[in-house]
Amino acid sequence: MQQKTAILKDxxxxxxxxxxxxxxxxxTILYWSALFVYVPILTxxxxxxxxxxxxxxxxxxxxxxxxxxxxxxxxxASDKLHRRKPFIMLGLLTAVISCLFYIIPGSWxxxxxxxxxxxxxxxxxxxxxxxxxxYFSASSATRAMGTISFMTVSGQLIGxxxxxxxxxxxxxxxxxxxxxxxxxxGLALTFLIKEPSEGIQRTPMSxxxxxxxxRSPILIRVSILSIFAHSIxxxxxxxxxxxxxxxxxxxxxxxxxxxxxxxxxxxxxSLFSGKWFAPRLGEWRLARIGFLLGGIFTASxxxxxxxxxxxxxxxxxxxALGLIFxxxxxxxxxxxxxxxxxxxxxxxxxxxxxxxxMGPFLAGWLNEVWGLQSGFYYGASVAFAAVxxxxxxxxxxxxxxxxx
Numbered sequence: 001m002q003q004k005t006a007i008l009k010d011x012x013x014x015x016x017x018x019x020x021x022x023x024x025x026x027x028t029i030l031y032w033s034a035l036f037v038y039v040p041i042l043t044x045x046x047x048x049x050x051x052x053x054x055x056x057x058x059x060x061x062x063x064x065x066x067x068x069x070x071x072x073x074x075x076x077a078s079d080k081l082h083r084r085k086p087f088i089m090l091g092l093l094t095a096v097i098s099c100l101f102y103i104i105p106g107s108w109x110x111x112x113x114x115x116x117x118x119x120x121x122x123x124x125x126x127x128x129x130x131x132x133x134x135y136f137s138a139s140s141a142t143r144a145m146g147t148i149s150f151m152t153v154s155g156q157l158i159g160x161x162x163x164x165x166x167x168x169x170x171x172x173x174x175x176x177x178x179x180x181x182x183x184x185x186g187l188a189l190t191f192l193i194k195e196p197s198e199g200i201q202r203t204p205m206s207x208x209x210x211x212x213x214x215r216s217p218i219l220i221r222v223s224i225l226s227i228f229a230h231s232i233x234x235x236x237x238x239x240x241x242x243x244x245x246x247x248x249x250x251x252x253x254x255x256x257x258x259x260x261x262x263x264x265x266x267x268x269x270s271l272f273s274g275k276w277f278a279p280r281l282g283e284w285r286l287a288r289i290g291f292l293l294g295g296i297f298t299a300s301x302x303x304x305x306x307x308x309x310x311x312x313x314x315x316x317x318x319x320a321l322g323l324i325f326x327x328x329x330x331x332x333x334x335x336x337x338x339x340x341x342x343x344x345x346x347x348x349x350x351x352x353x354x355x356x357x358m359g360p361f362l363a364g365w366l367n368e369v370w371g372l373q374s375g376f377y378y379g380a381s382v383a384f385a386a387v388x389x390x391x392x393x394x395x396x397x398x399x400x401x402x403x404x
Contacts, residue, residue: 031088230356248307290321293320366378
């Protein structure tokens with residue numbers, strides 16, 4: 001799963017209690033649950049409302065495009081104010097409002113607006129990570145980011161698991177109504193989040209610092225690969241895989257089983273990618289293996305004859321993408337000194353948003369013209385293109401890219 005984190009420069013941690021940590025964890029899980037509680041049913045729901053595959057791709061892609069446009073301005077505003085809590089509140093508020101727009105009948109512009117607002121909500125994630133990191137000492141920053149990454153996956157899994165059950169037991173709108181309730185609960189709890197009155201100090205991202213950071217060949221290459229990885233994810237599990245499942249006869253409840261088949265291997269593999277696989281195989285070799293497997297299993301979605309086979313492809317694809325995302329995340333910042341890691345991460349996050357938009361947008365257009373399977377072939381070609389790029393970059397840049 002995609003993980004968005006930020007690293008603070010060295011500073012004393014905020015004095016916190018177990019209750020402070022518990023409140024933050026609950027709010028974070030509710031935030032991601034509100035954003036993802038409707039994701040498994042979104043494409044079938046949009047098809048039910050009569051949207052073409054091309055329009056569905058536009059709606060899905062607007063989530064990433066919004067983040068590409070909004071994330072930097074929100075980060076700059078947060079840095080200037082030295083406040084994170086108001087942006088956490090904004091994230092939950094926009095998550096709630098986005099769910100309201102999805103259930104308005106009529107024009108396709110309503111769900112498009114809803115998805116744009118969910119992109120605004122997702123753009124506030126950096127405020128969560130910066131504030132939570134301030135609860136820990138500098139030496140414990142890695143543990144803090146590991147914990148908050150687990151919160152992300154937990155919230156997404158809870159929301160996506162509830163999605164199909166709610167739609168099956170009640171109606172399509174039940175998942176969106178649940179998102180409203182979850183988001184409002186999280187918004188109410190944000191008033192209890194601990195933040196010092198003087199705010200969290202972090203060096204703002206300056207233009208000169210950004211220029212210096214983006215000259216890094218490793219960061220540029222890793223960011224491009226992350227565009228490809230996010231394209232695959234938002235074409236498949238967060239895009240058109242649920243529509244493929246319904247075409248094979250999946251009920252709304254069975255959409256949750258498809259999600260679980262993907263998410264559990266994805267989450268478990270993410271825990272071991274950087275700690276176990278990368279030291280043994282090498283970072284770039286592991287990235288190549290992950291994209292190669294991802295391409296094979298993405299293409300296999302189009303060939304799935306039954307729902308059981310589709311779930312198998314999701315489990316294997318979850319494993320493959322679980323190798324890639326945490327690996328690229330670590331590679332994006334590991335060679336930078338602590339004072340520049342937030343800048344590198346901001347650049348990395350903004351760049352991979354391109355994949356969150358272009359992946360489903362182009363796949364939707366292809367699906368409309370040549371059928372649903374064509375989008376999965378496109379996703380597979382993106383993965384194989386990443387394998388080719390890694391191979392081409394490695395040979396002439398052996399000393400730059402490191403071991404394989």
